[in-house]
Amino acid sequence: MKTGGCHLKKNLQIWTVVILTLFLFPVIIQFIPEESKISNSKIIKENALIVYASNIVEEEVPDEEPEMIVEAEPEQKIGNLLLYFTHSTEAYQPITKNIDGKVAVSHHQTENVIRMGDKLKAQLDLYGLETDTFKKAVPYTRAYQDMRPYVKKRISEKEYDLIIDIHRDSVGPEKTTLVHGTERYAKVAFVVGTDNPNYKKNEAMTNRLKEEMEKRIPGITRNVIPKGGAGVDGKYNQDLHPNIILLELGGIGNTEDELSRTIAVIAESIKEIIDQIEEK
Template sequence: MKKSLKVWSALIFVLFIFPIILEFIPSETSGETAAIGPLNNQQLVYATNINEPEPQPQPQPQIQTAKRALLFSTHSHEAYEPITQQHDGKIAVSHPEANIMRLDETIKSQLEFNGISTEILDVDTTSVMKEQGIAYHKSYDVVRPYVQKSLQKGNYDIIIDIHRDSLKADKTTLTYAGEKYAKIVFVIGGEHNNFKVNQELAERLTTELEQMVPGITRPLVFKAGHGVDGKYNQDLDPSLILVEMGGIGNNEAELNRTSAVLAKAVSNVLQ
């Protein structure tokens, strides 16, 4: 009986002391888990940068501008009444500052946006004529040597002499898709041997413009005979065209929209 009591007492003691002994036994967890612990956002980002390096940037193709354009305005002081009025409060069709040469800059920007390298002829023809006392009807003769000098330096895919018509806004303005545009008309001089080549280019541009904005062009004007220049320097190059952008009553917004359309049409035809 005593022996049995001792056995039971020893068993109860072992069961009591066993949990205490377990507390002193080393844990079997791995060193990796113990060392890392929970990751915060900064650690995750850093780990991604180490394990998956950022791809190297690939070289981007450069826009090619193989096509070249030359712009000038024979009648350099031609102006638009809304623009002169906004400039200095005076309504005028000729102006020494707020004139069609500003439109040259706008068209240049649009052509270059469409991938065509563009130059502007550096001459204010009207000022030259005033300084030298040359009559207005001699304008094409005055600008001619400047154009020739540029052509001697290099070739151009298109040469544009930019003018404005003398008609009122009701004749030179188009409303299309809720926006107003200054209408375009091409003028061809018929008194030189290669006028048909210049005319063909103008007709191709007219077709392209009409596909983009129906009604934006007026019928091509053909000039020859008594009382007109008859050449408009188009005999210098088959790619020289004379374009009239709107008329005296068109404003800057209308001209800017048309400039963008013209530049895109030129790009499409040349490319």
């Protein structure tokens, strides 16, 4: 009986402590310093804020957009020009001699007026002019008749503002060379076929190019040579289009430097004419 009384006494003591603690806790908590409460509360709030901010950042980051590639617009070309070569193998003796190291010849398969035409095209391209080159080799004899169907076909396929048939004159350098300032130029002559019933239109465009060249380098052109009647072609296919110009670029004895300087003047003059056409 004594042992049971001891257990009962201990139980009563435990319950007494528990009950006192529950009643006294509200009183005790009032004596805890306010700073301690604020600090604990602040830590809880800051932790909550940090977590919340992290979530917001994740939600606000947009998906990475693919990089935009802006394609450059193609250069706008102006005008429509055609270069062709009825006598495609006509060459310049100083050039062929330098290339082959042999006695100069007046005809060559590669060093000829076609290569000069490529130089002119390159200059015209720099000015933004749309330029086609037509390189069809035909036999030298009856060249205009053999070339005619090819030129006619090209003209029917596309509308051109200016067409130039590039040749080389057979006269010597004393007639085809100009010294202007400190530079030497190959002089240019023109041919107009008067058996073409509308040759006046070709002549007008030819004179237009001649005048533009003379404005830049006085004396760089020779004459506009009219040809018709017996013993000559008389049309030179100029009847196929009112703006076909037959141009004699230098002569048999002109050097590449002289020709290149003249080609630059021709290109600049053509650009001026095309600009005038575009304005209209």
